[in-house]
Amino acid sequence: MSHHKLEAKELHFTYPDGNKAVNGISFMVSHGEAVGIIGANGAGKSTLLMLLMGVIFPQKGEVIVGDVHVTKKTLSMIRQRLGMVFQDPDDQLFMTTVYDDVAFGPRNYKLEEKEVEERVLKALELVGILHLKDRSPYKLSGGEKRAAAIASVLSMQPDVLIMDEPTAALDPKSRRRVIQLLKSFKHTKIITSHDLDMILEICERILVIKEGEIVADGETREILSNAELLDSCGLEMPFSLQDCPLCGSQKQSLKKLNS
Amino acid sequence: MSGMINSLYNLRLLDDLAKKGTSIHRVHPLIKLLTTVVYLTVVVSFGRYQISGLMPFLFYPVLIFALGEVPVLPILKRIIIVEPLIIGIGILNPIFDHQTFMFGGFTVSMGWVTFLSIMIKCALTVTVALLLVATTGMDGLAAAMRMLKIPKAFVLQLVLTYRYIAVLLEEAARTLRAYSLRAPGQRGIHRSAWGTLAGQLLLRTFDRAERVYQGMCLKGFTGEYYTGKSNRIRIIDLFFLAGWISFFVIARIYNIPMLLGSLLTGVLN
Numbered sequence: 001m002s003h004h005k006l007e008a009k010e011l012h013f014t015y016p017d018g019n020k021a022v023n024g025i026s027f028m029v030s031h032g033e034a035v036g037i038i039g040a041n042g043a044g045k046s047t048l049l050m051l052l053m054g055v056i057f058p059q060k061g062e063v064i065v066g067d068v069h070v071t072k073k074t075l076s077m078i079r080q081r082l083g084m085v086f087q088d089p090d091d092q093l094f095m096t097t098v099y100d101d102v103a104f105g106p107r108n109y110k111l112e113e114k115e116v117e118e119r120v121l122k123a124l125e126l127v128g129i130l131h132l133k134d135r136s137p138y139k140l141s142g143g144e145k146r147a148a149a150i151a152s153v154l155s156m157q158p159d160v161l162i163m164d165e166p167t168a169a170l171d172p173k174s175r176r177r178v179i180q181l182l183k184s185f186k187h188t189k190i191i192t193s194h195d196l197d198m199i200l201e202i203c204e205r206i207l208v209i210k211e212g213e214i215v216a217d218g219e220t221r222e223i224l225s226n227a228e229l230l231d232s233c234g235l236e237m238p239f240s241l242q243d244c245p246l247c248g249s250q251k252q253s254l255k256k257l258n259s
Numbered sequence: 260m261s262g263m264i265n266s267l268y269n270l271r272l273l274d275d276l277a278k279k280g281t282s283i284h285r286v287h288p289l290i291k292l293l294t295t296v297v298y299l300t301v302v303v304s305f306g307r308y309q310i311s312g313l314m315p316f317l318f319y320p321v322l323i324f325a326l327g328e329v330p331v332l333p334i335l336k337r338i339i340i341v342e343p344l345i346i347g348i349g350i351l352n353p354i355f356d357h358q359t360f361m362f363g364g365f366t367v368s369m370g371w372v373t374f375l376s377i378m379i380k381c382a383l384t385v386t387v388a389l390l391l392v393a394t395t396g397m398d399g400l401a402a403a404m405r406m407l408k409i410p411k412a413f414v415l416q417l418v419l420t421y422r423y424i425a426v427l428l429e430e431a432a433r434t435l436r437a438y439s440l441r442a443p444g445q446r447g448i449h450r451s452a453w454g455t456l457a458g459q460l461l462l463r464t465f466d467r468a469e470r471v472y473q474g475m476c477l478k479g480f481t482g483e484y485y486t487g488k489s490n491r492i493r494i495i496d497l498f499f500l501a502g503w504i505s506f507f508v509i510a511r512i513y514n515i516p517m518l519l520g521s522l523l524t525g526v527l528n
């Protein structure tokens with residue numbers, strides 16, 4: 001199945017004000033893979049995701065989804081297959097009710113209203129905010145807004161799910177729900193986050209980005225237990241891999257890895 | 260300053276009202292749009308000196324207010340925002356129009372009559388336009404306009420402008436909140452900060468509007484609005500349209516208050 005493959009080739013992007021945000025990034029994500037993208041604030045993660053979605057276009061390099069190059073012409077086709085949850089849910093919710101917001105995508109693809117309703121209710125159910133369906137998005141709490149934004153992308157049933165910090169601002173229960181949800185989603189996933197424990201649970205592979213460049217690309221456990229690498233990129237080992245703060249005993253998982 | 264932030268919630272009032280499900284809300288958007296257009300045309304077509312003839316046209320908004328469960332005060336407030344503009348336009352009439360007439364022993368310039376007539380027309384038309392949005396919603400209206408084959412670019416412009424106002428005010432409220440939290444005990448905004456704040460606001464709203472638009476595009480938006488409501492016009496909708504249009508036309512041709520008055524005096528005599 002090559003059609004869900006996603007490839008970035010030598011991407012370069014400089015913001016109009018001269019800010020070099022992405023500086024020669026190349027990688028390939030194959031079908032069904034879950035990839036975490038981590039890096040300090042301002043490392044260029046959000047910019048990279050925007051480039052993948054064709055929201056902005058690179059000055060050099062290209063993005064290939066399946067066998068299709070992302071250009072202005074192929075954009076509408078590409079976007080049916082990729083769904084992206086923005087870092088700021090306020091940018092993604094613009095209708096007058098949560099229901100309409102979640103239905104916006106499916107309606108644009110001219111589905112029958114019956115099917116739209118099914119999808120909307122299912123998506124709301126999945127993220128656990130069915131009870132908010134008639135509320136106005138702008139009156140929700142930060143975490144509820146994020147859940148709504150996630151639902152609004154799920155309802156489009158994309159092949160590839162791209163998420164910019166999906167668990168930020170969620171309470172532990174909702175965070176758990178999103179993690180379960182992402183785990184159950186069998187398609188390709190690309191997730192950026194500072195929540196490294198979440199990445200550890202969901203992704204088998206990690207890209208570490210620093211100042212617009214990839215500094216590491218490899219297996220999740222390996223990278224997340226490399227304290228030196230993480231430290232040099234402004235990151236810290238996830239709690240679940242750190243030694244116990246109370247008794248100082250080493251983690252089982254780490255022992256296995258080190259032996 | 261918190262007043263400003265509160266008004267943010269009022270800003271979306273029309274959207275919230277449009278979510279109700281009264282009999283008026285259920286009337287097809289296209290029908291309401293057409294009725295409103297006819298209403299506006301007819302009201303505007305009244306001459307400068309006609310006031311009593313306009314009175315029957317109160318009937319339509321009053322009925323929509325009642326049946327559509329639209330609260331009167333918030334709508335009135337919005338009309339008051341527009342009135343100063345109209346006063347600006349109409350206020351010179353009493354000065355330039357030198358015809359006079361007698362009213363209860365006073366000599367009154369005809370200019371005041373035209374002024375009053377402009378004010379009434381303005382209030383009526385603005386009310387009915389607001390009621391249209393409050394009972395249909397901007398998305399419903401956009402869909403209706405597309406049914407009338409109004410060009411996509413124009414409808415899109417309108418819808419996005421409407422969204423942009425919300426975005427602008429939200430950003431303004433955020434900026435103001437940030438400012439007021441760090442300038443306690445100060446009333447309003449100090450002169451020295453006006454320039455920076457205004458500039459910031461402009462840039463931030465551009466940015467935000469751009470991102471919202473991108474968000475729409477990512478969900479397959481191509482400029483066409485689908486509200487998901489049934490597109491069929493029901494028989495009762497046609498009755499609504501025909502009924503109101505005939506009422507407007509009759510009220511335009513015959514001066515109903517005058518007729519009623521003469522009828523009454525005729526009976527009394």
Ligand SMILES: Nc1ncnc2c1ncn2[C@@H]1O[C@H](COP(=O)(O)OP(=O)(O)OP(=O)(O)O)[C@@H](O)[C@H]1O
Nearest residue numbers: 015017019021039040041042043044045046047048
């Ligand atoms: N609209 C913009 N105009 C100019 N520069 C920008 C813009 N957006 C981001 N940048 C710059 O590009 C760089 C990368 O930003 P980006 O938003 O991709 O970071 P990020 O990795 O997502 O960070 P965070 O973890 O804080 O979300 C930063 O140095 C930032 O200052």
Ligand SMILES: [Mg+2]
Nearest residue numbers: 045046087164
């Ligand atoms: Mg970011």
